Amino acid sequence: MLEESASLIELPLNATEEQILGGINFEHVLKTGKRKFQHGLLARAHGKILYIDEVNLLSNGVANILMNVKETKEIKIEREGISSDYYSDFLLIGTMNPDEGVLSSKFLDRFGLYVHVKGETDIQLRKQIIESRLAYERDKEGFCKQQQWQLADLQNHIQLAKRLLAKLSVQEEIERFAAEITLQACCEGHRADLLLIETAKAMAALNQENTLSIKHIQEAAEFVLPHRMRDVINQQQKESSKDESVQTDIENNQTEMESIKEPFQAEQTNKDGEFEQESIIKESVEAPQELIDLSLIEPFVQKSSIRKEGNGKRTRTKTSKKVGRYIKSKLPIGKPSDIAFDATIRVAARYQKVRKSNGNFIVIHSSDLRQKVREKRTGNLILFLVDASGSMGVKKRMSIVKSAILSLLQEAYQKRDKVGLITFSNDESKVLLEPTRSIELAIKELAEIPTGGNTPLALGLETALNKIRLINYKDPDYAPFLVLITDGRANSMKSAGNQWKEAITICDEIQSQKIKSMVIDTETGFIQLGLAKELAKEFGASYCKMEDIRSDSIVKAINSS
Amino acid sequence: MVQHKLYPLTEIVGQENMKLALILNVINPFLGGVLIRGEKGTAKSTAVRALAEIIPSWATKEEYSSVSLKVIDLPISATEDRVVGTIDVEYAIKTGEKKFEPGILAEAHNQILYVDEVNLLEDHIVDVLLDAAAMGVNMIEREGISHSYPAKFILVGTMNPEEGDLRPQLLDRFALSIEVYGEKELSKRMEVIQRRLQFEDNPDAFIERFNYDQQHLRNSILSARDILKDVVVPDQLIEMAVKIAIMNEVEGHRCDITMIKTAITIAAFENRTEVIVEDISRAAALVVPHRLKRKPFEKRTFDTAIIESVINSYQVLQ
Numbered sequence: 001m002l003e004e005s006a007s008l009i010e011l012p013l014n015a016t017e018e019q020i021l022g023g024i025n026f027e028h029v030l031k032t033g034k035r036k037f038q039h040g041l042l043a044r045a046h047g048k049i050l051y052i053d054e055v056n057l058l059s060n061g062v063a064n065i066l067m068n069v070k071e072t073k074e075i076k077i078e079r080e081g082i083s084s085d086y087y088s089d090f091l092l093i094g095t096m097n098p099d100e101g102v103l104s105s106k107f108l109d110r111f112g113l114y115v116h117v118k119g120e121t122d123i124q125l126r127k128q129i130i131e132s133r134l135a136y137e138r139d140k141e142g143f144c145k146q147q148q149w150q151l152a153d154l155q156n157h158i159q160l161a162k163r164l165l166a167k168l169s170v171q172e173e174i175e176r177f178a179a180e181i182t183l184q185a186c187c188e189g190h191r192a193d194l195l196l197i198e199t200a201k202a203m204a205a206l207n208q209e210n211t212l213s214i215k216h217i218q219e220a221a222e223f224v225l226p227h228r229m230r231d232v233i234n235q236q237q238k239e240s241s242k243d244e245s246v247q248t249d250i251e252n253n254q255t256e257m258e259s260i261k262e263p264f265q266a267e268q269t270n271k272d273g274e275f276e277q278e279s280i281i282k283e284s285v286e287a288p289q290e291l292i293d294l295s296l297i298e299p300f301v302q303k304s305s306i307r308k309e310g311n312g313k314r315t316r317t318k319t320s321k322k323v324g325r326y327i328k329s330k331l332p333i334g335k336p337s338d339i340a341f342d343a344t345i346r347v348a349a350r351y352q353k354v355r356k357s358n359g360n361f362i363v364i365h366s367s368d369l370r371q372k373v374r375e376k377r378t379g380n381l382i383l384f385l386v387d388a389s390g391s392m393g394v395k396k397r398m399s400i401v402k403s404a405i406l407s408l409l410q411e412a413y414q415k416r417d418k419v420g421l422i423t424f425s426n427d428e429s430k431v432l433l434e435p436t437r438s439i440e441l442a443i444k445e446l447a448e449i450p451t452g453g454n455t456p457l458a459l460g461l462e463t464a465l466n467k468i469r470l471i472n473y474k475d476p477d478y479a480p481f482l483v484l485i486t487d488g489r490a491n492s493m494k495s496a497g498n499q500w501k502e503a504i505t506i507c508d509e510i511q512s513q514k515i516k517s518m519v520i521d522t523e524t525g526f527i528q529l530g531l532a533k534e535l536a537k538e539f540g541a542s543y544c545k546m547e548d549i550r551s552d553s554i555v556k557a558i559n560s561s
Numbered sequence: 562m563v564q565h566k567l568y569p570l571t572e573i574v575g576q577e578n579m580k581l582a583l584i585l586n587v588i589n590p591f592l593g594g595v596l597i598r599g600e601k602g603t604a605k606s607t608a609v610r611a612l613a614e615i616i617p618s619w620a621t622k623e624e625y626s627s628v629s630l631k632v633i634d635l636p637i638s639a640t641e642d643r644v645v646g647t648i649d650v651e652y653a654i655k656t657g658e659k660k661f662e663p664g665i666l667a668e669a670h671n672q673i674l675y676v677d678e679v680n681l682l683e684d685h686i687v688d689v690l691l692d693a694a695a696m697g698v699n700m701i702e703r704e705g706i707s708h709s710y711p712a713k714f715i716l717v718g719t720m721n722p723e724e725g726d727l728r729p730q731l732l733d734r735f736a737l738s739i740e741v742y743g744e745k746e747l748s749k750r751m752e753v754i755q756r757r758l759q760f761e762d763n764p765d766a767f768i769e770r771f772n773y774d775q776q777h778l779r780n781s782i783l784s785a786r787d788i789l790k791d792v793v794v795p796d797q798l799i800e801m802a803v804k805i806a807i808m809n810e811v812e813g814h815r816c817d818i819t820m821i822k823t824a825i826t827i828a829a830f831e832n833r834t835e836v837i838v839e840d841i842s843r844a845a846a847l848v849v850p851h852r853l854k855r856k857p858f859e860k861r862t863f864d865t866a867i868i869e870s871v872i873n874s875y876q877v878l879q
Contacts, residue, residue: 013688014645015702023705030657041702053695054730057688099729119813126803126817127796133818137591138790325641325685326703341650342704352657361657376685416684437725444723 009045009090011052017061017328018343021075024082026349030362035350037077037084042069045090055094056101059327059375063107066092070110109188112195113223161205168201170212178217185229195224324376332371343370379416381435381471381478382408385464387486387522388423389455397522397546398449401485405446407555409439418478421446422467424460426453427492431463435471457490458502465510481516484539485546487523488531500531507538517541566764570611571774573604574753578739581827582847583608584778585737586715587616587630588785589826590671593736593819594694594716596679596727596851603741605719609675615779633669633714635676635690637683645689648704661706666690666699669714679718680727687731690716694734733812736819738851785829792825794836797875801838804871805845811852820848838875842868 011020022040029035042050042065052058058066069075069088077084092111096103108114120126136143175197182192197212199220204212329343348368355363386401388394401421408419419442420435433445461484468480490499510517517539521532524547536543573580582595597605613630635644646664653659666674666689676682682690693699699712718735720727744750760767768775799821806817821836823844828836850863 010700012692012700012702013685014641014692014700016704019702019705019707026653026705027657027659038705041707044707054688054691097730119811121807123800123803123807126806126814127799129814130799130802130818130821133814134794134821137822324683325688341653342648345650345653346705360654362654364654376683438723439726441723 006048008049008051009041011041011050011058011062013054013057014325015041015062016326017065020062020065021077022084023077024346024349026346029349030352035082037082039086040075042075042088042090043086046086046088048090050090050092052092052094054096054100055107056096056098056103059325061327061375063104067107067110108227109191111227113199114227115223116226157206160208161202164208164210165201165205168204168210168212170197170201174200174212174214174217177214181217181221181225185225187225187228192224192228196220199224324374326372327375328373329370330373332369336369336371338372338374340370340372344368376477379418379478381468381480382417382419383435383464383468383480383482384419384421385460385482385484385486386421386423387455387457387460388425388449388451390425390452391455391487391489391522393522393524393546394451397485398451400546402446402449404555405433405442406439409437409442418471420467422460422464423449423451424456424463425451427456427459429456429460429463431467435467454491455486455489456492456499457486457488458499458506459492461503461506461510465506465513465515468513468515479516481518482510482541483518483520484535484541485520485522486532486535487521488529488533488535489523503535504538507535511538511540519543520546522546566768567611567614568604568607568757568760569768569771569775570608570615571778572756572760572767572771573608573611574749574756575744576604576608576741578847579603579605579608579741580612582737582739583612583717584782584830585823585826585847586717587612587673588782588830589789589822590713590715592715592822592826593734594718596732596735596738597717597719597741598722598738598851599719599741600743601721603743605741606675606677609673609717613673615775616782631672632675633665633672635665635669635674635682635686637676637678637681637686639665639686641685641689644686645699645701645703646708646710648706659705661701661708663710664699666693666712666714667710670710670712672714674714674716676716676718678720678724679731680720680722680725684728687728691730691734732851733815735851737823737847739847740850781830781832784832785826788832788834789826789829791834792828792836793834794821794825798824798836798838798841801841801871801875802845805841805849805868808867808871809849809852810854811849812854816848816852820844823848838872842872 018040020041022038022043025036025038028038070090070092073087073089075084075086075088094103094111120129132143175193178193178196178200182196185192187193196217197220200212200216203219204210204216209216326340329340344364345362347370348362348364351365351368352362355365357363384401384405386397388398405419405421408417411417416437418435418437419433420431421433422429422431424430430450432449433442436442464482464484468482471478472480490503492499519532519536519539519541521536521543523529523532523545533543535541570580579597582597586592586595599605610632613632616630642664644664644666646667647662649660649662676690693712694714694716697711697713698709700709701707716735718727744753802817802820802824806814806820809816820841821844824836824840827840827843828834845868846863846865849868853863
């Protein structure tokens with residue numbers, strides 16, 4: 001076993017909630033008959049640094065515990081016949097690769113400071129990095145010895161700064177400036193103000209300066225604000241969208257997206273408040289900077305790397321199958337299938353004194369059995385159903401669909417989405433792209449999309465419905481999302497019945513299966529029948545016109561739902 | 562257990578890049594693994610196992626002969642308990658004491674960890690794999706147990722890109738990547754069939770026949786291990802690696818560091834103690850391709866012209 005560092009505790013991703021909080025020590029109970037609480041990881045972290053690598057991959061439960069404890073510094077346990085109450089105050093350090101998904105804004109806020117690291121671009125520096133690394137690998141001890149003096153210097157420097165910090169006082173003028181900045185950044189609550197001042201103090205102390213100045217606050221803002229100023233951009237963006245004098249392409253998309261999004265919004269908030277916040281982050285990303293008057297905080301906007309993709313969609317589901325990460329245990333309902341042995345033994349331990357031995361050291365009754373709760377990350381199954389008949393603009397339509405699919409797949413590994421394509425034309429409906437996460441497969445399969453012929457709408461809808469059913473049967477954790485691209489006009493040679501009526505029946509079926517959907521209307525020209533709009537109503541789907549949309553906004557619309 | 566006869570590494574037709582990448586990793590176990598991308602039935606698994614058989618584990622460097630490197634499989638169906646380890650339930654019930662049963666990651670310490678179809682691994686298994694691969698340590702915080710075990714392994718993964726992509730974080734953990742294809746040439750394909758049939762017909766005779774080649778390879782790997790620490794890299798070649806990395810717009814520094822380490826290992830394998838330009842360009846082809854940033858609507862391609870231009874600019878200077 002490796003030694004644990006004196007001042008740093010690491011939280012591995014495999015940690016269970018019980019392990020983090022603590023629980024009964026079953027060995028002790030069995031030996032002495034007395035209950036004894038075994039402290040969890042958080043107790044060990046008290047007064048130390050708690051380091052989490054890949055912090056964005058933590059399970060929701062563990063993340064929630066961390067957030068609570070970081071806030072209250074107190075842990076209360078009531079489980080397995082034990083009550084315990086202890087303090088844990090730690091310095092939380094997390095690292096993550098934003099490509100793998102972002103943190104919820106609530107969790108982000110628990111981190112005092114925020115740094116975005118990038119590779120160095122200076123050739124000499126990069127060379128030095130390689131050389132140091134090689135030297136270190138060749139002779140670890142020797143390398144560390146060489147650095148001893150520098151490390152000692154740094155230690156002294158920090159000690160000195162700590163002493164200085166205690167003596168620093170904060171002028172009212174500084175406080176006002178800090179408050180002004182955070183006000184402009186629309187940070188929630190007062191955490192940012194206080195952090196700004198505390199960070200500025202630490203900066204002054206580190207520079208061995210005796211007085212706190214505005215410069216320190218500015219420097220501190222670079223670390224304190226980037227991950228907290230999401231609302232400012234969002235709010236101002238709404239204002240600016242009314243402002244007709246500034247109109248950019250990006251903004252156009254933005255408003256388009258707003259309108260497509262609205263029908264989903266209500267549902268979103270119902271489901272989970274956090275999700276909505278996450279999608280706000282996402283929007284902030286695309287906010288055009290020139291639209292915002294951020295004289296004080298502008299420098300930090302660019303540095304913020306919460307930019308890229310908000311991860312509103314990726315959901316974590318508690319799964320019933322024996323797959324996924326074991327996060328905690330619970331009382332089984334009915335017959336337990338996935339037994340959590342550790343929890344079961346802990347429960348059984350309490351009763352050993354009064355139970356008759358059956359030869360084993362521990363006698364386990366069925367009432368002791370606990371089941372594992374597992375969690376799995378899943379994504380959406382995004383299925384495109386596209387009218388490929390010989391109507392006008394079919395080539396363009398197909399190229400837009402193709403690029404939308406490829407863009408979605410770019411992010412598929414991150415969001416755990418699968419994307420597929422079904423077309424209908426010429427009395428046929430074909431699965432052109434089996435739902436997949438592979439971009440290479442999509443490129444190959446979509447090299448050619450056959451078009452032309454009549455429009456068997458009902459057949460297409462039926463194929464899509466069957467496909468969704470089949471996939472959900474195999475993997476119920478995928479949430480289906482259907483994107484129908486059509487003008488709503490249906491005709492077919494084979495079907496004797498009324499195509500439109502058949503289509504409506506299947507739409508109802510799709511709606512009753514609670515499949516989320518979206519209709520993109522391709523109808524153009526002077527006389528418009530508005531059939532696609534009607535179809536959307538039948539679906540309970542959101543609706544938009546093709547002419548208002550480009551492939552990237554399809555992606556945006558899907559992402560925001 | 563029946564001892565399975567392994568096809569000799571030296572007799573695999575073609576797939577030179579794959580063989581090289583694997584050999585480099587056993588010469589220098591701190592290189593960081595290899596990802597093999599490509600079709601099924603291209604001797605991926607055969608090569609990995611055949612290599613392990615002839616090479617002693619570096620943990621037992623002193624007594625070369627005895628223990629050969631093991632290939633520990635991480636099946637895609639593996640559960641987290643098995644991967645990171647778990648409490649020994651039987652022991653606990655019988656004795657009332659906790660005992661920890663180490664998992665696959667701990668077993669793979671100082672060995673090859675082989676993940677077939679690594680792109681199909683469950684997400685949470687990838688997470689724990691990342692944790693271990695980053696630090697060379699397997700940390701456990703579950704089932705009333707806080708433990709950490711050393712888990713330094715050569716990570717070898719295979720995947721068919723048409724079945725889904727690898728997560729970016731895991732992709733970057735693989736030091737090298739190579740693409741394998743079935744041979745396109747008729748005569749080569751015939752040779753593959755013939756050798757395989759000969760092997761299956763009489764494995765012992767086949768192995769015996771190529772024993773000399775195998776021994777030769779083994780010896781050159783072992784002597785490369787010995788001189789590895791003496792290989793020097795001229796200053797301007799480090800700069801060259803940096804420029805290649807910058808021009809390919811790769812993220813972070815792992816690319817340049819790995820490129821140099823790979824070049825050093827190639828030099829050692831060729832029994833040289835100084836890295837030359839060619840080593841850098843060979844290393845770049847193994848290190849850069851899977852680290853290229855994806856651009857929308859493009860298949861990722863690795864442009865050798867960039868590397869050539871960097872290299873040429875140096876040769877002009879000299």
